[in-house]
Amino acid sequence: MKLAPIPMLDLSRQYTIVGEEIQAALAEIGRAGRFVLGKEVQAFETAAAAMLGTTHAIGCSSGTEALWLALDAAGVRPGDKVITSPFSFFATASAILRCGAQPVMADIDPVTFNLSPLTVTAILERNSDIKAVLPVHLYGQCADFDALNRLKIKHNLLLVEDAAQAFGAKWNGIPAGALGDSAAFSFYPTKNLSAWGDAGLVTTSDDTIADRANLLHVHGMRERYFHEIVGWNARMDTMQAAVLLIKLRHIEQWNLDRARIAARYHWLFADSGLTLGTSADAADLVLPQTDPRATHVWHQYVIRSSRRNDLRAHLTASGIGTEIYYPLSLHQQQALASLDYVPGDFPHSECAAREVLAIPIFPELREDEQDRVVEAIVAFHA
Structure with a gap:
């Protein structure tokens, strides 16, 4: 007898747990017609921030947008240099480039696959113009934030977490997303916490960073049609927020x-x-x-x-x-x-x-x- 295939991931099994509840939530959004920045977005942001131990969480349209927002809002500007890992998804580097900054690669630790503090240290000793470090919490395990925080203090760096794969991960009991100046999560359907499409999140406990991220992700507006800065449309859809709000409980x-x-x-x-x-x-x-x-x-x-x-x-x-x-x-x-x-x-x-x-x-x-x-x-x- 031929055995059934074993998939890498089978979201249909998860659907049996949350599918009916999600369908009901989406139907309610449809009846109310609140498809953009509905109350579910703020509810998810509040719940996610509480779970991750941050003051702010800003829902956005994808993990890629979240990386750009987290970097820009933290203060990465055109011409800056940002150290990151060469062993990651492409968005890790492309988000730096979108800020107008330059990715500076540092090799990984061969055991954890995460950015090696030793190779970061070697780069910092040769370069005095590094603005930030973007470590990746690869496969769901946090990078070495003990060592990275020491480097942050010594070299006056920004630390921005690529936590796309690490919702719920911790380092010394501190959740990913609360370790750096800001952080980016992805809720792509394959992630541990997944949307029914693309969605992302920026977290920070810095009010100034949060304010800029909030501005950037809605075309630089506080008041509709009045633009303080040049931002982008990077909002989280209400339907994705509803999905995530339900899954967050699990x-x-x-x-x-x-x-x-x-x-x-x-x-x-x-x-x-x-x-x-x-x-x-x-x-x-x-x-x-x-x-x-x-x-x-x-x-x-x-x-x-x-x-x-x-x-x-x-x-x-x-x-x-x-x-x-x-x-x-x-x-x-x-x-x-x-x-x-x-x-x-x-x-x-x-x-x-x-x-x-x-x-x-x-x-x-x-x-x-x-x-x-x-x-x-x-x-x-x-």
Whole structure:
């Protein structure tokens, strides 16, 4: 008997939990006709700020817009230089460029995949004109904010969090979104907290940053048709806010479910007979690791393999979904050739791009499905 495929993510299972409630909320919005900046937007902003421990939360139209708003509102201006990771989604770099600033890449920590404070330090020692650092909380684990905060103080930097993948993550008990001067979240449908389309959020506890972000995301207006600054249409749709407001009540449990699944993957792999290690060249697999100071929300469960492409092909043939986040470092992207980086500049990022493979993880993933994923990986190495 042919077994059913195991997807990377199955949002239809989540729909059985929240679908009817969301449909009712959307129908009410339709009846009331409040499609733009309805009361649900402010309700979600208030609830999200309370959960994330910030004074302000500004809903916007996407995670990409949130990154731009968070950077600009914090004070990044044309000509400024912003250090960030080359191992991230493209929006991390494009948002800096949209501000008119220059992305300055620093290599990642090979264990956590996050921006390495050591490489950031090396850049700061050579450059006195860095304005900000944009660390990425990749795969749901916060970057090292102990070290980054020390650098912020020493070099008078702005710290802006790319928390697109990290809603609910924490560092030393402090939520992502409350660690830096400002932060950006994405609610793209694949995220732990997801909209039914595109949506994002900017968080900050700085009144001045919040005021500018609020202005920027509605064409620079406080009073309608009177524009103080040149802004943009980056508002969150009322319908997306309604979806997020309902899902927000579940996100803590969903993140706990992800952590349980990740722990079970750890146990299954440890019991599998595979050679596990810290180097993909010396082991069958490298498993993801969590910094003891971090609360990981497991947006992705990412293994490393020196035979990644062959392993992925084997899993695809076995009906198991996988994804590569990310197959090419930002400094090697054609669109960013003007940054003048070359292959070899960031060896840890480039190695990760060759080796990483995300396997299925979502709150409703069943234990028998996890068993099949691990069994297929074991069979590949037999």
